[in-house]
Amino acid sequence: MAQNISRRDSEKEARPFKRKWLIQCFGISKQAFYKRLKSHQIKQNNELILIQLVKQCRNKIGQRLGAKKLYHELKNDIKKQEIKMGRDKFYTFLKTHRLLVPRTKRYHITTNSNHHFYKYKNLVSDKIPTRAEQLWVTDITYIKTQKGHNYLALVTDAYSKQIMGYKLDNHMRTSLCADALKMALKNRKYPSKKLIHHSDRGLQYCNPTYTLFAESNGLTLSMTEKYDPYENAIAERINRTLKYEYGLKLTIKNTKLAQKIAKRAINIYNNIRPHLSLDLNTPKYVHINQNVDYKSYRKNKNKLELLTF
Numbered sequence: 001m002a003q004n005i006s007r008r009d010s011e012k013e014a015r016p017f018k019r020k021w022l023i024q025c026f027g028i029s030k031q032a033f034y035k036r037l038k039s040h041q042i043k044q045n046n047e048l049i050l051i052q053l054v055k056q057c058r059n060k061i062g063q064r065l066g067a068k069k070l071y072h073e074l075k076n077d078i079k080k081q082e083i084k085m086g087r088d089k090f091y092t093f094l095k096t097h098r099l100l101v102p103r104t105k106r107y108h109i110t111t112n113s114n115h116h117f118y119k120y121k122n123l124v125s126d127k128i129p130t131r132a133e134q135l136w137v138t139d140i141t142y143i144k145t146q147k148g149h150n151y152l153a154l155v156t157d158a159y160s161k162q163i164m165g166y167k168l169d170n171h172m173r174t175s176l177c178a179d180a181l182k183m184a185l186k187n188r189k190y191p192s193k194k195l196i197h198h199s200d201r202g203l204q205y206c207n208p209t210y211t212l213f214a215e216s217n218g219l220t221l222s223m224t225e226k227y228d229p230y231e232n233a234i235a236e237r238i239n240r241t242l243k244y245e246y247g248l249k250l251t252i253k254n255t256k257l258a259q260k261i262a263k264r265a266i267n268i269y270n271n272i273r274p275h276l277s278l279d280l281n282t283p284k285y286v287h288i289n290q291n292v293d294y295k296s297y298r299k300n301k302n303k304l305e306l307l308t309f
Contacts, residue, residue: 046083047093053077054099061273065245066101067091069273072280117206123222124198127307128294129159132287133190134307136164136219138180138199139235140172141243143258144251150258152248153177155184158198158234159294162270162283164188168262170255174207181210185217189287194309198222220309242269 057073058065065073071090078085085093094100129135135158143150151172155165165184167176181197197219199205205223214221243249246265252258274280277295286292296304 046081047097049081049083050078050085050093051097051099053081054094061245061268065273066276067094068276069280070094072274117203117208118211119201119206119225120211120221120223122198122225123196123220123309124307125225126303127305128296129307130294131193132157132160132162132290133188133193133195134159134309135196135198136184137235138177138197138205139239140177140202140204141239143168143243143248143262145170145255145258146251146253147255150252150255151176152239152242152262153180153204154235154238155180156235156238157283157287159290160283160287161234161238161275161278162287163238163266166262166266168255168259172204174204174210177204178210178213181214194218194220196220196222196307196309198224200224238269242266245273 053074054070057070061069061073067090068087071087078090124135136155137158138153138155140151140153143152148170150168150170152166152168153176154163156163164187165180165182167179167183169176195218197214199222201223204210211221242262242265246268247261248258248265252261270283272282274282278286279292281292
C-alpha cells in the first residue's frame, strides 16, 4: 500500500517536468500549448457533431443528398451548435470525411422505339416552361427485385419538378404508363390550362390506346426526335434521384415492398426534399406558388425560348 502511495506521489511530481519538457520541445508557452490543445479538442467535437447531423439529415431526406442541399438544410442547426462553418468549408469537411456523393452510371435501357406506331413531333425542343402544368415529361425506369425486374412509370411537371403521377409494377405494358397518367390527371391543380405531354418514342407512349386516352383528356402530345442528352433530362434526372437517394437502386424483396418504398420516396421528393433548380424550395411549394424562374440543365442556354403554349 505504501509503495502504491509513493508511486502516485512520484508521478504527480513528474508531471510538471513532463509538461515543461513538452513546452520546451514545441517552443511555445504553457498557455499557448493548452490553448492549442483545447482548440483541437473543440474541432474534433464539432466534427463529430457535424457527422451526426449529416447522417440524420440524409436518413430523413435521402442518402444521396448533395453538399449544397445538405448545407441549406443544416445551416440553422450548425449555428445552434455555435459552429462557424460556411458553405465552402462545409464542402471541404464532407470531402475530408468521405461524405460526398459518388457519381453513378445508367446501364438498363427501357425504351423500345423500334415499332410502327405513329411518332409525334417534338414541340418543346429548345423551349422552357413558364408555369406549372404547361409541360409534363414522362419516362420509365427499372427497379430490381429478387423475383425479377419491376418498372416505375412517372409523370412529372417540368416547371415545378413535382411528380404528378406514378405506377410501379412487374411489367412494362402500356397500362403501366396509362395508370401513371390517370393519377397525374387527378392531381392537376390547373385543369383549364393547356398542357403538353412530352415523352420518348417508346412503344408504350406511341400505342394508340395511350395516345387516344391522353388526347381525349385535352393533352397535346410531343416526343423526342433524336438522341440528345437534354431531350428528356428532367425525367431521367428524377429517375436517378429516386433510385440512388431513396433505396430503389437496391435489389428489393418483392413488388409489394418496392411499391411502398416508391410511395415513400415520391412523398419525400415532392414535399420535403429541397431542389437546387427550385432555389432550394420543394416541388409542391413551387407548383402552388409558381414563384421561381425555370432553370434548364442545358449548358448552352442562349438558344432557349419561352414556351408560350
